[in-house]
Amino acid sequence: MKPLTKTDFILYRNCPQNVWVKIHEPSQYSKFEVSDFEKSLTVMGNEVEEIARGMFPDGYLVEKRSDGAQELTKTLVEQKASVIFQAVFATEKYLAATDILVWNASADAYDMCEIKMSSTTADEESEVADDEEGKNEKPAPKKSSGRELQFEYDLAFQANVFENCGVKINKKYLIRLNKKYKKAGDLDFSENQLFITEDKTVAIDDLMPRVLIEMEEAHHLLSPAEMPTRPCPCYYRGRSSHCTAFSYINKDVPEYSVHDINRIGNSKKLLKELLDEGILHIEKVREDQLPKIKEAKEGQKPSKPRKQNQVAVHKSKKPIRDIYAIKAELSSLQFPLYFLDYETYPHAIPFFDGYHPYQHIVFQYSLHVLNAEDFKAGLPPKHFESLILDGDPAERLVESLCTNIGETGSVISWYKKFENSRNRELAELVPLRFEFLHSVINRTYDLMDIVDNQHYVHHGFKGSSSIKKVLPVIKDLLALPKNVLDYNVLAVKSGTDAIEAYRKILKGEIVGSAVEKKKQEMLEYCKLDTEAMYIIWKFFTNLVAQSVQDGKTAER
Structure with a gap:
């Protein structure tokens, strides 16, 4: 077995069997596609690490895992190089690369710094990209006791390997983003600005002996050519917490x-x-x-x-329907109806002045508007949209919204917490439209509530209130063609796809005519979100009307 890496050790602590498959049956492991969300986090994490190196302008980068990386690291350490990025050391059993080593002359030893893309704020909003309970949005990396302990294990593993190789480590630091930092001009690398440095030495020194024991246990358990026989710990966890190779390890599930x-x-x-x-x-x-x-x-x-x-x-394969409750929800709405959806980019490092780390850049919206007259006449809603791919889009996007959303009428979203959080941020960025944006917040109704509050439950939802689980069921009930309102036929299929498209355009990775093509794909995706909301609203509206007519108000 190759030396156990820090990454695999951290994965082992979550599920040993998963790491065994990764090491011994890589062809099987590779069949499980890494999600777009996980890929985007990896890209973002690498970017944060590269930018954090700006705190140490005289550092020397050891090319990660390149031939001779360990020999080069050893030479730099012997020379007492002031700062080393991605220093690599390995024993027969373990391999570790540390983000930054900083020579501490007074201690005649190196200080170790680990860079993490998490924020320093414990109450960070949990809205980054796709969540099953909402508009397919997943939580941002967030400081918590479990995550904090993982960071400490990370540092302790590295310190054990380096000291085992004869490299004395003095201080152990954790460097992470300062959520309170607001960009104004060039990124500020001075103390307690963009990054916060936390001294974890006491905690890591106390933890190192325990981690060393676990490292030995991990190496012993993962070395045999046969998978560990003890039960996969993921077996007793909910689906969202399952390891990558869960279906291969637990074939009976x-x-x-x-x-x-x-x-x-x-x-x-x-x-x-x-x-x-x-x-x-x-x-x-x-x-x-x-x-x-x-x-x-x-x-x-x-x-x-x-x-x-x-x-x-x-x-039963029969839906639960509380018509009274659905009617009460829908009766609260006032025409015209504005079906609104945002696409955003929650980048760890703020691009534009006035933004904090992880603050969402709202770069796109789709809006379907239905007035009472058109509804009575059986006409479809009118569609408006905006997609801004250059500079800070906040002011231009808000002005466009202000043109298309009137002073009265209900704004309808799916998982309104997300849209309303963005509206509050936009109100700070565009203070001249503070009243307008807070009016939108006050008028926003969450269409997801009908599903989430259990007023309408269908077996096809599979316990979820995600619009991407609800929409296919409603389509089937309406007997719509499969290729209509189908995310799978789009080039941009998800919020994560939209984020990645925006990131690549912003960074110049997509240029020329390809930008216009990608722009059209992004517009199609966002438009489908608000069209889906309209179709779902219309389904529930017709369901209420028909049920009241038939005298059926509840089915359980």
Whole structure:
């Protein structure tokens, strides 16, 4: 077995079997495609590391994993080079590359610095790219006790390897972005500006002996040619926490299983009970096994029977419909209706003045507008859009929105927390439109609530309220052709695709006529999002009208 790397050691701590497959059966592991979201995080992480080197202008870069990297590192260390980027050392068992080594003359040793793309702020918003519970948006890297411990294990692994190779390490630092930093001109690398440096020496020194023991255990467990026999820890986790090779390791688990029950990852005891009883298929789950719905205390909202409803509709294949509740939701809307969707780029390093790390650049919107007269006449909504690919788009995009959204009428989004958060940020960036943007916030209705609040539950949603799970079901119910409103036929299929397209255009990786082609693809994608919202709204509107006419107000 090749020396165990820091990356594989961190992965091992999450799931040993997954790393065993990665090391011993790489052809199998490679079959599991890395998500676009994970790829974008890798690219962003590399960019953050490169920019952080600006704090040390005299550093020498050791080309990562290149031939002779270890010999070059050894020579630089012997010469007491002031700053070394990507220094590499290895033993027979382990290999580590550290982001930055800084010579500390007073200690006659090197200080070790690890760069992370996480923020220093614990309350960072969890909205970066695609989330199953919303508009397919996933959370931004966020400081937490689990993530913090992972960072400390990361540093401890490196320190153990380097000291095992005879390199004395003095201080151990964690360098990460300062969420409170606001760009004004050139990036500011001075203390406590763009980056914060945290001294982790005490924590790492205390952790190193324990990590060394785990390193030995990992090497011992991963070395044999046969997969470890102990159970895969991911087996007792919800689907979103499964390792890359989960389906290969756990071949008996169906594609849609109890691991997919809504928020089952937060009900670990329930999941374990089901699995220990041998229940993998959702149709085998008994009603008495699911948690009872507790009565709401005064001033609290009642809990929603998400798990119970998901299991019930999967068994019956009949939707749950609360027409009174749906009607109440839709009755709150006022024409004209504005179906609004943003595309954004949440880059770790702010590109434009006035932005913080990870603040979203709102570079595109799609807007379908339906007035009362057109609705009564059976006419489709009018479509407006804007896509700005040069400079800071905030002011121009807001002015375009201001032209197309009137002073009255409901703004409809899917997962409104995202759009409203962007509107608050835009209000700070474009203060002259503060009142307009806060008016939009106050008028925004979340169409996802009908699904998320369990007013309409269909087995095809599979416990999700993502628009990309809901739309195909509604299409089937409306008997629409498969290629209509189909994300899969688009060149830009997701928010992550839109982010990557914007990033490449911004950085000059797409140029010339290819820019115009990509622009049209981005416009098609965003337009589909708001058209999908209109179709879903129309479905629920017609469902209410027909049910009231038929005298059916609830089906459970």
